[in-house]
Amino acid sequence: MEITGISSAENGRRGDLGFLDGDGKSTGSISSDISALVVNEANRINVPDGIPFLVSAFPRHVHSVAAGILFRARQLDWGGEELVSPDSVIDESAKLAPGVVVAPGAVIGAGTFIGANAVIGPGVQIGQNCQIGPGSSIQCALIGDHVKLLAGVRIGEAGFGVMPGPNGPEDAPHYGRVILQDHVTVGANSCIDRGAFDDTIVGERTRIDNLCQIAHNVVLGRSVLVAAFGGISGSVKVGDGSMLGGRVGIADHVVVGEGVSLAASAGLFRDVEDGQTWGGTPAKPIRQWMREVAWLQKNSNPKKKG
Amino acid sequence: MEITGISSAENGRRGDLGFLDGDGKSTGSISSDISALVVNEANRINVPDGIPFLVSAFPRHVHSVAAGILFRARQLDWGGEELVSPDSVIDESAKLAPGVVVAPGAVIGAGTFIGANAVIGPGVQIGQNCQIGPGSSIQCALIGDHVKLLAGVRIGEAGFGVMPGPNGPEDAPHYGRVILQDHVTVGANSCIDRGAFDDTIVGERTRIDNLCQIAHNVVLGRSVLVAAFGGISGSVKVGDGSMLGGRVGIADHVVVGEGVSLAASAGLFRDVEDGQTWGGTPAKPIRQWMREVAWLQKNSNPKKKG
Amino acid sequence: MEITGISSAENGRRGDLGFLDGDGKSTGSISSDISALVVNEANRINVPDGIPFLVSAFPRHVHSVAAGILFRARQLDWGGEELVSPDSVIDESAKLAPGVVVAPGAVIGAGTFIGANAVIGPGVQIGQNCQIGPGSSIQCALIGDHVKLLAGVRIGEAGFGVMPGPNGPEDAPHYGRVILQDHVTVGANSCIDRGAFDDTIVGERTRIDNLCQIAHNVVLGRSVLVAAFGGISGSVKVGDGSMLGGRVGIADHVVVGEGVSLAASAGLFRDVEDGQTWGGTPAKPIRQWMREVAWLQKNSNPKKKG
Numbered sequence: 001m002e003i004t005g006i007s008s009a010e011n012g013r014r015g016d017l018g019f020l021d022g023d024g025k026s027t028g029s030i031s032s033d034i035s036a037l038v039v040n041e042a043n044r045i046n047v048p049d050g051i052p053f054l055v056s057a058f059p060r061h062v063h064s065v066a067a068g069i070l071f072r073a074r075q076l077d078w079g080g081e082e083l084v085s086p087d088s089v090i091d092e093s094a095k096l097a098p099g100v101v102v103a104p105g106a107v108i109g110a111g112t113f114i115g116a117n118a119v120i121g122p123g124v125q126i127g128q129n130c131q132i133g134p135g136s137s138i139q140c141a142l143i144g145d146h147v148k149l150l151a152g153v154r155i156g157e158a159g160f161g162v163m164p165g166p167n168g169p170e171d172a173p174h175y176g177r178v179i180l181q182d183h184v185t186v187g188a189n190s191c192i193d194r195g196a197f198d199d200t201i202v203g204e205r206t207r208i209d210n211l212c213q214i215a216h217n218v219v220l221g222r223s224v225l226v227a228a229f230g231g232i233s234g235s236v237k238v239g240d241g242s243m244l245g246g247r248v249g250i251a252d253h254v255v256v257g258e259g260v261s262l263a264a265s266a267g268l269f270r271d272v273e274d275g276q277t278w279g280g281t282p283a284k285p286i287r288q289w290m291r292e293v294a295w296l297q298k299n300s301n302p303k304k305k306g
Numbered sequence: 307m308e309i310t311g312i313s314s315a316e317n318g319r320r321g322d323l324g325f326l327d328g329d330g331k332s333t334g335s336i337s338s339d340i341s342a343l344v345v346n347e348a349n350r351i352n353v354p355d356g357i358p359f360l361v362s363a364f365p366r367h368v369h370s371v372a373a374g375i376l377f378r379a380r381q382l383d384w385g386g387e388e389l390v391s392p393d394s395v396i397d398e399s400a401k402l403a404p405g406v407v408v409a410p411g412a413v414i415g416a417g418t419f420i421g422a423n424a425v426i427g428p429g430v431q432i433g434q435n436c437q438i439g440p441g442s443s444i445q446c447a448l449i450g451d452h453v454k455l456l457a458g459v460r461i462g463e464a465g466f467g468v469m470p471g472p473n474g475p476e477d478a479p480h481y482g483r484v485i486l487q488d489h490v491t492v493g494a495n496s497c498i499d500r501g502a503f504d505d506t507i508v509g510e511r512t513r514i515d516n517l518c519q520i521a522h523n524v525v526l527g528r529s530v531l532v533a534a535f536g537g538i539s540g541s542v543k544v545g546d547g548s549m550l551g552g553r554v555g556i557a558d559h560v561v562v563g564e565g566v567s568l569a570a571s572a573g574l575f576r577d578v579e580d581g582q583t584w585g586g587t588p589a590k591p592i593r594q595w596m597r598e599v600a601w602l603q604k605n606s607n608p609k610k611k612g
Numbered sequence: 613m614e615i616t617g618i619s620s621a622e623n624g625r626r627g628d629l630g631f632l633d634g635d636g637k638s639t640g641s642i643s644s645d646i647s648a649l650v651v652n653e654a655n656r657i658n659v660p661d662g663i664p665f666l667v668s669a670f671p672r673h674v675h676s677v678a679a680g681i682l683f684r685a686r687q688l689d690w691g692g693e694e695l696v697s698p699d700s701v702i703d704e705s706a707k708l709a710p711g712v713v714v715a716p717g718a719v720i721g722a723g724t725f726i727g728a729n730a731v732i733g734p735g736v737q738i739g740q741n742c743q744i745g746p747g748s749s750i751q752c753a754l755i756g757d758h759v760k761l762l763a764g765v766r767i768g769e770a771g772f773g774v775m776p777g778p779n780g781p782e783d784a785p786h787y788g789r790v791i792l793q794d795h796v797t798v799g800a801n802s803c804i805d806r807g808a809f810d811d812t813i814v815g816e817r818t819r820i821d822n823l824c825q826i827a828h829n830v831v832l833g834r835s836v837l838v839a840a841f842g843g844i845s846g847s848v849k850v851g852d853g854s855m856l857g858g859r860v861g862i863a864d865h866v867v868v869g870e871g872v873s874l875a876a877s878a879g880l881f882r883d884v885e886d887g888q889t890w891g892g893t894p895a896k897p898i899r900q901w902m903r904e905v906a907w908l909q910k911n912s913n914p915k916k917k918g
Contacts, residue, residue, distance in 0.1 A: 097386075098385075098386060098387055098388060115443075116425040116427075117407055133443070134407075134425040135441055135458070135460075151460040151463050152495070205475055209466040210519050228537050228539075229535065229555075246537055247537060264555065264557060264575075265555060265587050297590070297594070297598060300601035300602065301597070
């Protein structure tokens, strides 16, 4: 058997190595094409018949080590003094301010402007008529047309995932990309992490303010608005046209419908259906939150109690 | 009639094009010198006699398109490989670390130090004895003397404003500047956005911690302290000597008096008068907030109720 | 008497100048080796016999001025056009992407990769097999082996400390370092400030997410996890293996034990003992917080009251 690739257990194809960890009680679907699995003891019973497997106390760690043998991360294997790689493709109508670094394999479309000292990483593709802010950096990403990134934006860094390893916690490796669709705007010093196996996706015309965090595998719909300090945890989905006020946080895997409004400072831990307005921490329907706030104020006040 | 400039309806001068949108019920003052307006149907009745006007479903969009025809944003019209433009003016006692980019029209005063890989944008003026951190970027700004910007600060990016356009939400354009008065300090990776039409202003000796967001058109007084993750929304005013604890958020257009204290984590949605101390979300006078916290704790606890 | 150094009153050695300010009621220990002190009136009585002293209305200001005469901050006394200083020591197996700036006195270990346009400040030491993200900056720091800093990280900027001066508030000067032990990971655009006199320390295998703020003199133990927007104020201590959810804030000087969990959005103002789980703002034991949330919801709801 020859292992030629790395994948999640769910999306594995022939030649891929996947893994299963956790308590073994809720394994998702497992691809029937996958060539092999690394599993912990608890998941030994979940391996489909006919798929070869290794057992390890740290299956994701083993999986990650295998990935490190098969592949060398492009963004860490690149050097030299030439700011703009001769192996990049830059449209002649694109404009680069001084100090811009463009890595091998990067593609920059017509009419796009790259601000001073920005970094376009290996293999990154940027569409037409984009504006990339000074001092920003883009890795592992596919950027549409008319996208604006303001200064200091960080696209495509690895997400925050910790897995157990033989010597203590380790960073879970990331293989996905960031996809920014057309007409997306991202504010200064905001961060959008690449996906773990799949991609992190920001839909058309969505607008993100300064100092926001969009974690791995998030999917934002079209025309979503995220105000400053918005924090969207891993694998969250937000539907088209939803609006997040300043400092809204959403816990991982939460699903927010279309046209939802979340009031400033909301901390959301549950799914929200289309069209609703929620606020507070933990967030609840806005009228309920406002009623609680008013009731507490009234009842705790000795003068107004009687 | 010749249109030579762009302005708000309130501050227009001869030659300027302004706009009116919204529901038409509360239009501010309209300059009698302005040469023309673009308005939506609801504001047709608000156009003063004698001022020519166009009607559009998207007046601010039309206004923005007109601006794009009249002007080309300086910070997007600049390239080349020369890190320090020969069209900049740098005092001979100023010191630039390696990798610094200085754009055409920038001015840097005596004794100022610019950290490595910082970007000083077109037309930016920096006073004397300033310290500009590594990797920071400054655009559309006027910086006084003895100003310190730590690493990664973002000055003068466009604010977060969304306006309706024929194809969905668009970014509201920004024409204002950032003005940092003497002896201001701004912490690492903090952001101060340029004003929409007017300027964003930070008063003398005001100190801003790391990872803060100061939105468009904010006016901070003198000796204001803003601790980490402070978030000050658009058009907020904060009086001299006020102190904001960590993670304080202030909703847009709120007016905070002089000598006000806002406790860490406060989320402020209302004006606060001079000298008061507020806390909580939504914020209220600190004694009231602490009373509510204590009352809730006591009454919700079955053991301590009786 | 000759003054050759600067220190806190507590840690002063022969030749050092220290200071005492505040109301004079709770002075910590004062080194018997210190050569001189600057004190305010209230602290005149606290000067140990035999130690010469100056009295000033602004002792820390005077102390800071003396420091400025004795020393010139290395990170502000450095220029030129050469991106990589010939006075740095870079292992031949280390790899630098384009645009990297390495200052005089910096040391970079074997197998370490420095991302494009990153800045390694004067005297910074980086160990082996580290990954330093694009656009990040490091000053006044000692970095272990296998450390990962993602893009835009800011290590070693001065902390947020304000002291009174003759003309209004001034920035308290910082003389300490940042120490990142082996296998630490720091997320994109996060900031770790240098200590005031002592060092800021992050323990082995600790992992910090994007957009976090670690203030001056913080000491994080081993394998601590800090999720996005974590804000840890000055001089906080966090024990080994503790976990901070998203947007957790900790007030200055708080001590958090080992194996503590703080729920997302918690605002912690008190010490927490080993193994506890707390949540809410102000934070309290999680069961108590959840009980309060449930009780308030139930009692404020007119339909469910009876």
